[in-house]
């Protein structure tokens with residue numbers, strides 16, 4: 200589904216991704232861990248098409264298409280979704296209105312029927328239940344005045360509405376209480392159908408108890424320096440990153 | 453010659469039709485004729501301000517008054533009828549709508565059933581004998597130092613008067629649709645309003661400004677005086693959607709007595725050159741006043757908002773929010789004054805001006821001016837000018853919304869925040885529609 204080859208990217212002239220390789224197949228869940236500042240959000244931003252990030256080399260292919268050549272909106276329509284680490288507040292744009300526009304844009308591009316207000320409401324109610332979201336929240340402006348946890352929940356709600364093929368969750372678990380963590384995970388698991396794929400960026404192996412990954416990768420200094428199974432996450436939890444860093448530095452030397 | 457005014461010959465020409473109407477006001481003709489003469493003399497002395505005048509610094513009127521404006525005809529037959537007037541209705545079916553075509557009341561086009569008890573609306577000629585009219589007409593807007601108030605007072609004829617008796621609450625919105633409809637070039641149209649809301653009364657008044665025959669250059673000069681009695685509540689809106697050939701200067705003067713409430717929304721979308729002057733005089737204790745404005749400019753439009761809230765008495769609250777969206781080569785100006793006089797202790801006065809520049813050639817001059825002479829006050833003001841929020845734009849796009857639509861959503865949200873404060877739902881809907889229409893046109897260009 201997604202093939203990243205030797206991806207190099209920089210921001211403000213500073214190289215952050217330094218030759219990153221990753222292959223995600225349909226139905227798989229990949230967890231990406233790694234120390235602060237290693238480039239995890241940068242990878243997510245590059246995949247979503249944020250223009251501040253300059254791609255200096257490598258390729259990203261999504262379902263046969265050159266992803267890097269597509270506008271952010273076209274990536275979304277093709278089925279890529281990013282749950283932001285820091286979702287922005289957009290005063291004056293109602294959550295419901297915004298989502299209706301987004302859902303219908305995505306549906307249009309997939310050749311699906313456009314939802315009228317009634318059908319949209321039905322779908323919204325059903326998905327709201329999934330993430331136990333309050334009705335009042337959908338009527339408010341996008342993320343405006345939402346607590347940290349509410350913002351994250353809203354990201355998963357949007358994911359549930361847009362039904363993407365590939366979802367990238369950037370630290371969706373940070374700032375969530377135990378209940379919210381379960382709710383958010385349920386939202387993700389409900390979408391798992393053997394075809395959809397997920398890239399889950401997290402610092403905590405706890406999330407991976409709920410969303411069980413097929414692979415765990417460690418991103419360090421702009422490269423994936425180690426990959427393994429769920430066991431790797433447990434090992435990291437126990438031992439920290441020092442041994443990985445040492446291994447990586449040794450290899451580089 | 454006074455260097456802060458333009459050559460008085462041009463100013464004179466605006467008064468050349470002064471004698472066309474000298475017998476409009478029946479028994480009171482002499483009284484009002486005196487006021488007119490006095491104002492004409494004042495205007496002759498004041499002349500048209502130049503940019504050397506601090507209050508007119510950013511607005512160049514000299515090209516405008518190179519034109520030799522003649523007074524609009526007082527005898528031209530009306531063209532608007534009740535059916536065609538529907539296009540000007542902004543406040544739903546129950547509204548009381550007066551159509552003023554070229555500065556004259558067109559009764560046939562108006563939508564006025566019998567007025568509720570305690571409410572009189574008519575022209576100055578019709579209501580000239582009412583003592584309240586004589587007490588307040590031309591007594592509040594400043595014809596002594598403001599040239600265009602003086603000009604208007606000298607040249608306006610069908611002033612529209614609203615008299616609201618004590619304790620009367622009117623649910624229906626009162627709308628004055630001022631329509632310029634001329635097939636001549638360089639016509640000046642004076643417009644005048646006086647609203648008197650007595651003690652404990654409440655009403656909603658909307659002034660809307662339209663153009664029917666869009667290709668002709670017109671100069672609309674409007675003055676409104678609004679007297680808000682003790683405990684009275686007045687909701688007001690001024691909607692400016694005139695043609696690109698319109699030059700529009702208006703003064704809106706509000707005088708509030710103690711414990712009164714006033715809320716005004718000013719929506720400026722039209723005209724090539726527009727100057728809004730809004731002056732709120734808080735002459736009693738415990739007044740509450742809201743001033744909300746939205747100006748959306750494109751092409752080469754120039755819009756200048758000058759506001760003044762004068763806290764003359766203690767314990768009053770004022771809150772001002774003006775927002776601007778400025779595109780293409782257009783030019784926005786905001787000047788917001790707040791005076792807090794020596795006696796006006798415990799004043800709360802807030803002001804905010806926010807602008808978005810949508811093009812590199814667009815400009816805004818914004819100047820908040822606080823003059824505070826009391827010591828126990830809470831005042832704040834802030835002005836921001838920026839571009840569209842790129843983070844928000846990316847967020848919307850990352851959800852599948854194409855860039856132009858995402859921009860439109862954000863622009864609309866920015867501007868709608870002002871309109872959303874309008875209390876009447878019907879009016880709010882109409883205004884949102886007018887805003888969307890203008891934004892859509894702007895996107896297409």
Ligand SMILES: Nc1ncnc2c1ncn2[C@@H]1O[C@H](COP(=O)(O)OP(=O)(O)OP(=O)(O)O)[C@@H](O)[C@H]1O
Nearest residue numbers: 210211213215234235236237238239240241242251
């Ligand atoms: N806009 C920017 N300008 C300058 N430097 C940036 C910018 N964005 C990211 N960086 C830098 O790039 C590096 C990688 O940042 P990134 O956000 O991708 O890290 P991360 O792995 O997501 O970290 P965390 O775990 O803390 O979220 C950091 O050193 C960061 O400071």
Ligand SMILES: [Mg+2]
Nearest residue numbers: 239240241284
């Ligand atoms: Mg990050």
